[in-house]
Amino acid sequence: MTHWxxxxxxxxxxxxTLISTLSLTMGVAWASGLNLYAAILMLGLGGATGSVxxxxxxxxxxxxxxxxxxxxxxxxxxxxxxxxxVDTGWDAIHTFVRIPAGALLAASTVGDxxxxxxxxxxxxxxxxxxxxxxxxxxxxxxxxxxxxPVTNWTASITEDLAVFGGLWAxxxxxxxxxIAFIIFIILLIWLLPKLWRGIIRVFRKIGQWLGxxxxxxxxxxxxxxxxSQPSTSQVVAEQxxxxxxxxxxxxKLQKLEAMHRSGSLSxxxxxxxxxxVLKQGV
Numbered sequence: 001m002t003h004w005x006x007x008x009x010x011x012x013x014x015x016x017t018l019i020s021t022l023s024l025t026m027g028v029a030w031a032s033g034l035n036l037y038a039a040i041l042m043l044g045l046g047g048a049t050g051s052v053x054x055x056x057x058x059x060x061x062x063x064x065x066x067x068x069x070x071x072x073x074x075x076x077x078x079x080x081x082x083x084x085x086v087d088t089g090w091d092a093i094h095t096f097v098r099i100p101a102g103a104l105l106a107a108s109t110v111g112d113x114x115x116x117x118x119x120x121x122x123x124x125x126x127x128x129x130x131x132x133x134x135x136x137x138x139x140x141x142x143x144x145x146x147x148x149p150v151t152n153w154t155a156s157i158t159e160d161l162a163v164f165g166g167l168w169a170x171x172x173x174x175x176x177x178x179i180a181f182i183i184f185i186i187l188l189i190w191l192l193p194k195l196w197r198g199i200i201r202v203f204r205k206i207g208q209w210l211g212x213x214x215x216x217x218x219x220x221x222x223x224x225x226x227x228s229q230p231s232t233s234q235v236v237a238e239q240x241x242x243x244x245x246x247x248x249x250x251x252k253l254q255k256l257e258a259m260h261r262s263g264s265l266s267x268x269x270x271x272x273x274x275x276x277v278l279k280q281g282v
Contacts, residue, residue, distance in 0.1 A: 019174045019175060019178070020174050021055075021109060021110060021111070022174070022178065023170045023171075023174030023175075023177050023178050023181075024055075024109045024170055024171065024174075025106050025109045025110060025121055025124070025125060026106075026125075026128060026170070026177075026178065026181050027166060027167050027169075027170025027171070027177060027181075028043070028058075028102070028105040028106055028109060028125070028167070028170075029102045029103075029105065029106045029124070029125035029126070029128040029129045029132075030128055030129070030132050030166065030181065030184070031163045031166055031167050032098050032101055032102030032105060032129045032132075033098055033099075033102060033128065033129040033130070033131070033132025033133040033135075033136060034132060034133075034136055034159045034162060034163050035074070035077065035081075035159055035160055035163045036094070036097065036098045036101050036102070037070045037071075037073040037074035037077055038074050038077075038160055038163045038164065039105070039163055039167060040061050040066065040070040040105075041067065041070040041071055041074050042163070042164055042167050043058070043061045043062075043167065044061040044062050044063075044066055044067040044070060045067060046171070047059060047061060047062035048062045048064075048067065052171050055108065055109050055110070055111045056111060056112065057107075057108040057109075057110075057111060057112070058105070058108040058109055060108070061105075077090065078156075078160070081152075081156040081159075082149070082152050082153050082156045083149070083152070084143075084144045084149055084152050085144060087140050087144070087152060087156070088137070088140050088141055088144060091133070091136065091137035091140060092137070094133070095133065095137070098129055098133050099126055099129050099130045099133060100126065101129075102125055102126055102128070102129025102130075102133075103122040103123070103125050103126030103129065104122065105125065106121045106122055106124065106125020106126070106128075106129075107119070107121045107122035107125065109121065131185075131188055131192070132188075134192065135188055135191065135192060135195070136159065138192070138195035138196065138198075138199055139155065139195065140152075140155065141198075141199050142195065142198050142199070143155055166180075193261075197260075197261070201266060249277060249278070249280075252277045253274060253277060253278075256270060256273050256274055256277065257270075
């Protein structure tokens with residue numbers, strides 16, 4: 001009986017260790033994508049003060065010089081992240097900093113379990129940091145279309161609080177953090193394509209202001225079937241149709257959908273063009 005109890009306690013302990021390690025790995029990778037310096041600063045201060053016990057390979061963040069460097073860079077990012085336009089440039093530069101650093105931190109959380117596990121943690125951690133960074137940077141591009149700075153301040157402060165709160169949860173409540181992390185990834189899969197289409201439209205508009213991109217035809221013209229100077233969407237919709245009328249309409253709709261997904265057509269232009277194609281088929 002005693003042997004079974006001991007074995008059961010061992011299994012539970014191994015399970016808790018696995019969950020804690022997985023939570024910390026995903027936590028540092030996710031937090032690095034939002035604010036790398038805040039993540040390192042929190043882990044370093046927590047480890048140095050004894051509030052948390054970090055894996056041996058991750059204890060380097062407890063070094064005074066690392067804490068000082070992370071604190072200095074966090075102070076710089078705290079202000080740069082709240083200035084419209086500057087925040088986007090800062091995010092662009094940190095594409096080459098956050099992702100490799102996130103991968104390195106994730107690999108350091110698994111402990112001395114072999115190079116294979118460390119490499120796997122680095123690959124997964126780097127990917128998580130990458131998609132989190134992409135969501136942050138994409139959201140900032142969209143927010144910067146608003147002339148007032150309040151949204152930038154709100155987004156920046158919210159991200160900082162999310163980093164501190166998320167890492168605290170990853171260290172103290174790993175199961176809850178992992179549940180929230182899974183929900184975050186699901187939302188991200190749904191959100192990123194929409195953000196990407198929005199970014200394409202923003203840069204297309206900037207290109208039009210600078211004279212680098214030809215202005216798009218008015219949305220009303222996109223829906224017209226025959227004009228002397230057809231727009232790009234009309235040319236695509238009016239290309240050689242199959243013999244069957246239904247197939248022709250389907251082909252036009254598929255091409256319009258492809259242009260919509262690529263960002264060449266806005267939601268309004270796509271709706272008008274689609275209505276025009278369907279009206280022709282009636």
